[in-house]
């Protein structure tokens with residue numbers, strides 16, 4: 071697995087590529103429940119959950135040279151350049167010791183998608199798509215109460231616009247390749263997870 075813009079970084083990259091990791095991209099609008107369901111999947115199916123948004127927030131708080139840029143992009147609901155996000159994802163994958171990953175909130179646009187494919191040579195096993203109405207997502211985000219700087223109505227509207235214009239085309243890209251597993255995410259958490267479980271449970275273990 072190569073690092074963005076750094077073809078010489080072969081040692082650490084090689085070890086991850088050799089593991090041939092299983093990657094599931096977890097996509098859906100802001101507040102569709104990606105993080106909530108990923109936590110359940112981790113408990114039941116042994117994946118490591120990597121939220122691109124969480125990694126960017128941690129990078130911002132770490133005092134990194136990219137901190138101010140990341141903070142501004144998040145406040146505006148804009149997508150951070152792929153180079154930054156992919157480096158964070160690669161590092162987290164390598165440090166995890168696992169070979170099964172839920173990559174939540176990534177790829178968010180075509181640039182994210184193409185760069186990850188070029189740099190890592192990893193194709194997702196499938197894409198889990200949490201489909202939810204804007205009305206419901208807005209309700210959830212406004213009552214999330216986690217102190218996120220982007221959970222205000224002004225930024226939420228910007229995030230919805232970016233989702234429609236930049237993220238949905240990525241889902242359509244994978245849809246045309248038969249890789250999308252779409253879930254009705256507008257239902258209660260437990261009901262949504264029943265549908266998620268059916269996707270992750272191997273066919274030979276499913277009840278008749």
Ligand SMILES: Nc1ncnc2c1ncn2[C@@H]1O[C@H](COP(=O)(O)OP(=O)(O)OP(=O)(O)O)[C@@H](O)[C@H]1O
Pocket residue numbers: 098099100101102103104105106107123175210211213214255256257258259260262
């Ligand atoms: N099915 C659901 N029904 C009602 N509330 C939910 C449901 N799923 C998640 N929530 C709540 O909605 C809020 C957003 O959920 P979550 O953080 O999982 O969404 P997300 O897709 O990761 O959002 P973001 O893209 O902003 O990170 C949380 O407060 C969560 O507890």
Ligand SMILES: Nc1ccn([C@@H]2O[C@H](COP(=O)(O)O)[C@@H](O)[C@H]2O)c(=O)n1
Pocket residue numbers: 100121122123124126143144145146147148149150151155174175176177178182220229
């Ligand atoms: N691939 C990504 C993912 C996220 N961001 C930025 O982080 C914000 C919050 O993301 P959540 O998934 O936690 O909602 C998002 O609005 C973007 O500003 C990104 O740039 N690239």
Ligand SMILES: [Mg+2]
Pocket residue numbers: 104105121123175
């Ligand atoms: Mg989230």
